[in-house]
Amino acid sequence: MIDLSGIAQPLYDLLSSFGSGVVGAGGASDGLRSTSTNLDQIYELGRSGINAVNTAWDGVAVDAATSKALRVQTSSATLSDNGNEMATVVDQAAAYVETGQKELDGIVNSFLTNVSALAPTLGTPVGLTAVVSSAIDHIGQGLGVVGRVQDELSTQTAAIQGLTPAPSSTPLAGTAGGATNAASTLGSNLLSTVASTGSSMLGAMSSSASSALTSSGSPAATGGTAPGNGAPSTESGSSAGSSGTGVKITLPDGSVVEAPNEEAATAVRSAISAVGTPYVWGGNTPGSGIDCSGLTKYAYGEAGVELPRLAQEQHIGNPQVSPGDLMPGDLAVWDGHVAMVVGNGQLVEAGDPVSISSIRTENSGMEFYGFYRPTS
The missing domain is CATH 1.20.1270 (Substrate Binding Domain Of Dnak; Chain:A; Domain 2)
Incomplete structure (x- = not known):
């Protein structure tokens, strides 16, 4: 039996x-x-x-x-x-x-x-x-x-x-x-x-x-193949979630930050792409020559947002952004200079050449107008 x-x-x-x-x-x-x-x-x-x-x-x-x-x-x-x-x-x-x-x-x-x-x-x-x-x-x-x-x-x-x-x-x-x-x-x-x-x-x-x-004297099962015990694939996914409604950006230093919207994210990516461009007063061309307001105007132009040409006129967006609430794409505006916040305590600006540095409010004794968010 x-x-x-x-x-x-x-x-x-x-x-x-x-x-x-x-x-x-x-x-x-x-x-x-x-x-x-x-x-x-x-x-x-x-x-x-x-x-x-x-x-x-x-x-x-x-x-x-x-x-x-x-x-x-x-x-x-x-x-x-x-x-x-x-x-x-x-x-x-x-x-x-x-x-x-x-x-x-x-x-x-x-x-x-x-x-x-x-x-x-x-x-x-x-x-x-x-x-x-x-x-x-x-x-x-x-x-x-x-x-x-x-x-x-x-x-x-x-x-x-x-x-x-x-x-x-x-x-x-x-x-x-x-x-x-x-x-x-x-x-x-x-x-x-x-x-x-x-x-x-x-x-x-x-x-x-x-x-x-x-x-039991019955024939061995031959249908199907048992799964192997080898190591699983090492291909890894990426984090797609978000604690807010913004857009994630990975900065050159490897940190992941969140811009408030797609326009700001596009502007940050565009500004970062110009890193290394030499400073040329009145310049508008990434990779060839650009000045501070030319960089921010170009970057936001790539996102479909029009900014004034002069640095001291780019303090647009209301209300002014507090330092603790800064997000990628916000602009730091002085009387005669402008830079873009990229996140992780950093900003990108047209010096000689365009580079990324720590956030600051001091700039050669110029009056600091504040931080502004063009897309607000």
Whole structure:
């Protein structure tokens, strides 16, 4: 008599070891989102602090402090965005496992239903053949579910790796670095756990299936190919999410900043593309020769926004932007000079040549009019 329990055992083993995929309260994704919330609070405190300092004092020292503080703000915003995106990836990974578990449960129940229907014929060669064929078919379906979930988890693992920042040679804030490591560890640990679970249960299932079918004298299953256990693809996705409604830009220093809109983002990209252009008074041509107001007029012209030609007339946009609220594309305007904020505590301007430097409000004794957002 065929050992029905032995044939069904691989499916039971798979179902019991697969896991539910349910991430309870206080799990990895909640921890990541909590960290991002804390970083957002730090960002708001920093913004208020920058504005307060610039209201009380001015000068070179305040400019240097503001530039450094804005770089920390960029770091905080990036970590917050990454934490929220990691949480989404972790939740999606758990959802893949949960879906797979439900499918496996359905496969087991389907096999039991078939066995029940074939019960009257189990004492005949035809009945035994039908039961073994059903077992092979259902085990193959189970292997397919495991293989698909492994592929899905490989994609989520790559996404987590893509969201993990490379170590910085210039630490901006110890707490921010700790948050990065915590977020990465929380996300990666969960993904590696569910991935290793899928791999181990696949091996256990294959072994049990082979033993059960061989002991029954039935032919080995030949349909389908079990998924391999090789390393997943290292191709990584990029962060597409945003904490606001702006447009992400990657600066030459590798930092990711967010412009308020597409026009500002286009202007920043255009201005940065002119870096290295020599200074020519009255010049308008990137790569050949350009002056300060020519650079900003050109960059915003590429975005479809018309600016006056003279630097001191480019203080458009209302109201004036506070230092703590600066975004890429904002203009720093003096009586006789203008530069464009690119983010991460930096601005691009036409010197000799066009270059990127730290944000400042001092410029050869000129009167500083303030920061303005042409697209507001």
